[in-house]
Amino acid sequence: MREFNLRHGLLGAAIIAMIINLAIISINSAQTFPLYGDNEITNATVYGIMKYEYGDGLYVDISADDSDRYDVELIDSENRTYNGNSGPYRSELHGFPTETDYKGSIRDMLLFDVPDETIIKGIRIVPSQSAPFYINWTEMPEITGENATLRFYGATFEPNGMRWRQGNWNLDISINNIGNHTAKYNSSSFALMDQFGWIYSGEEGEELKEIPAGESLRFTVKVPFVSELSDPIAILFKGLNLDISAWTIRR
Template sequence: MNKMCLIIPAFLLALAMGPAGAYPLQASDGNATVVLFGSIRMPYELNDSEEVLKVDTGLLNASNATYQMMDQYDAVYDPAMYKPLNEGRQLVYFVVPKDSLFKLITVTPEGGRPININWWATPKAGNEFLLIRYYGITDWLINPDEQGIVVQVRGQNNGTQDVVFSPENFVLLDQWGWPYSATAGFDTEVIATGNASQDRVLVGFSGISLQSRPVSLVYGYYTDSPIVIDFNNDYLQLTNEQVYGTAGAQNVSAAQPAGQAVQPIALAAAATNESAVAGTAANNTTAQNATVASNINSSVSSTKARLAAARERLKQQTKDDTSAETPAGNATPGTVEPITSLNTNDIM
């Protein structure tokens, strides 16, 4: 890894000042309004071929709603469970095949009509040598001192000569333009002309300040031709043609990005304890839902256990540093063990 450069390019600093995450999407049936704020994937501990998709949603002028996700192959998924956050705001959990791509979410408010919202397109950016596709965050770990983030990407040769694709070239920028170098990743790969990397790959960043809000991913940050994935501006909504095809798009009105402040409303009483509420998926029994919800909670508990172990290692290392009587002002803080990479498959 190269030593972090403290001179931040002006254009990247300006880019990084925007809000983080995908731009919210919203749609209405004329009464109730649904807002999608973004999604994060996380490992599903009990099945390596599946993962958990966690969707951050808002619901206005309705007490409840049902949700369904549709992937690129038109397969439909019902929620495994819900977790209320605040009035009108909740997380909706789906268990889906690993590395799935989605095109549509359907929300049906209680007593209302189905509301279809086109999903976000996969962000991509490139230069004359390489094209990077960004598939989102696959793990986000937070402890009292720092954050660890794992993202999934794929590289494609965009030029006329072989190109080297390496995790050391990735940098994560926060809202002030501060660069965090990758601390874990994949094996460096040489991509031939006209080809893509063999699989989607994971890149890990640890030691991220709690004050930092990731806003962009950069490949070749220290070069003359950096490739920038802006977590806000590069998250565009799928078009009707991409979701429904040319013929079906003519009769469909897609959701538009949220352009105004969303005011919360009082919702019906809901459980707010730490355990999430099992969903009522249309094609599953209550017992099956409870089992899936329990499995997801097990995955969440596993993540918490990893964080607890990391905290203990941090405390022990800090204790060892103190016992070594390092002079004040020169102490080296303990660090969380780097995030390891995982094997992934790709759907392009």
């Protein structure tokens, strides 16, 4: 029988603990959506949000108990509210032919009139027959490196008519320059990794965007010619790996 080595035993325990911690982190990040809320009488589920492809606005994929009608409002980081009271926007959830009915629930894609670059922090649901309730979600993903903080706000997939079954991912991000000198970035400074581990580079040839020290800039990173089978799970930037798997749009 091999003699037990205390040092090796402690090292093994530390490695196991590290693996468990990493697993917990992965599980937590993957549970951003769906999100649930209720008022003890009725309940709702938010499956995700995505940008409106024809202008300012946000889609919300949501379901609720089919026994009621619901007015829904989005709430931003400054506690302003947004609805969809005029076409093409719509923010009332109720029985409707386009909705998916499943076991007493209704599910629909609502569209809210929200200005570009708004940071949404939650949703207010107002049933017609019971008390309002809220569903809040965590801050958008961010990561900090030696000279920059990268923050992710959302993404859209744009089919590319030039290549079959490929398209462009447009990533809504911001960079906070925490270094001491002006930084310059464009889409080619970033890359996108899919669920298979394949890495797609950001578009080449864009004009560099200057970010002075201590300032931040929000802009769109374009990643072209991505397979429609690829689901983005991470943004790669200057040695940083930002997990976005819980926020990217599933087609």
